[in-house]
Structure formats: C-alpha cells, structure tokens
Amino acid sequence: MSDVADHPVKLGGVHHAAYRCKDAKETVEWYGKVLGMDYTTAFAEDHVPSTGAYDPYMHVFLDAGNGNILAFFELPNQKDMGRDENTPAWVQHLAFRVNSEEELLSAKEHIESLGIDVLGPTHHGIFKSIYFFDPNGHRVELAADIGTDEQYAELKRVAPLMLDEWSETKKAPRHADWLHEIARKEHAQKAKG
Known part of the structure; x- marks a missing residue:
C-alpha cells in the first residue's frame, strides 16, 4: 500500500x-x-x-x-429506473451517521411511525445500524458509532492483513473475530433479560 x-x-x-x-x-x-x-x-x-x-x-x-x-x-x-440484478439489494446503500445509540432508536421509532419497514438495530461490533428503503428503492442505513478508540485503532492495524488474506482466499479473514464476539455477547445478555 x-x-x-x-x-x-x-x-x-x-x-x-x-x-x-x-x-x-x-x-x-x-x-x-x-x-x-x-x-x-x-x-x-x-x-x-x-x-x-x-x-x-x-x-x-x-x-x-x-x-x-x-x-x-x-x-x-430515460428508461425506468432499475437496479443491478446481479448485486443483492443489501449491498448498495446510503449510510448516514447519527450521534448515539439513543438517537438511532429514536430515528427508528420515527421512521416506523411513517409506515416504513425498518430492519435492526443490527450490531456490527463498533457501530449499530438500522436499514430501510427510500421511495426509489435505494437502501438507507443509519449508523451510530459505539466503538472505543482502541477498537478503531486495532481495526485499522488489521485492515491490510485482512485485505491481503481476502485477496488470496476469498474467505472472511479471522483477524477481527473479537469484533463479532462483542455483538454476540451483547445479544446473549439481552436474551437472558
């Protein structure tokens, strides 16, 4: 690089x-x-x-x-709008930042009150997101950062290693498994009540 x-x-x-x-x-x-x-x-x-x-x-x-x-x-x-049928609908999207998890949940409540289906929040380890579609069929994401400075630094450190491994194997590298473990632990805590 x-x-x-x-x-x-x-x-x-x-x-x-x-x-x-x-x-x-x-x-x-x-x-x-x-x-x-x-x-x-x-x-x-x-x-x-x-x-x-x-x-x-x-x-x-x-x-x-x-x-x-x-x-x-x-x-x-022009012809009617379409989408790339070879790409899953979840891939191409517009993602906007909100300032906190509380703002994310408030936004979800507001958007759902307008009759729009909302998926999430989805925990990505260092941020949480909700997803929905605009009237044009574009997927929209709202994301709230929740990670620590140390987590962001570690992700930056392993990013080149992950890209190199992906380029060779086309399989998810395990360099950031700890990130997914954070989400799994929170999900388990919520399930316990």
Missing part, C-alpha cells in the same frame, strides 16, 4: 454523492420528512453540460449534515 500522506491529490471530503430518483419532488419531500434533510439546491437542464447530449434532467441537492450533500437526478426521458 502506498503512503497516502505523499499522494499528489489532496481531497477535502465528499462534495456530493449523486443517485437517480423516480420523482425529484417526491424524493426531496421524503428525505425531508423521514430524515430531516434540508433541500438546498436544484439544477435543471435540457442538455448535459459535460457531454452536450440532449437529456432533460432535474438535479436536486439535500444537506445530510457536516457539509455532506446527497444529490439525485430525475431523468424523465
């Missing part, structure tokens, strides 16, 4: 991540109502600025907090 400190590209964060939506207005309203995102900007063109192709679109931008922007394109002249 190369030393990123000497890399010639110096990123300042994610400017925005863009996805397709079925209906821009419905999407803006859903993200506002469900996740409290502020609708900040829209661009609408008949021709794509980067290619010049005729393809009318509405491009909407939502504030996800801390300078993170989520954007969507509505493309009325």
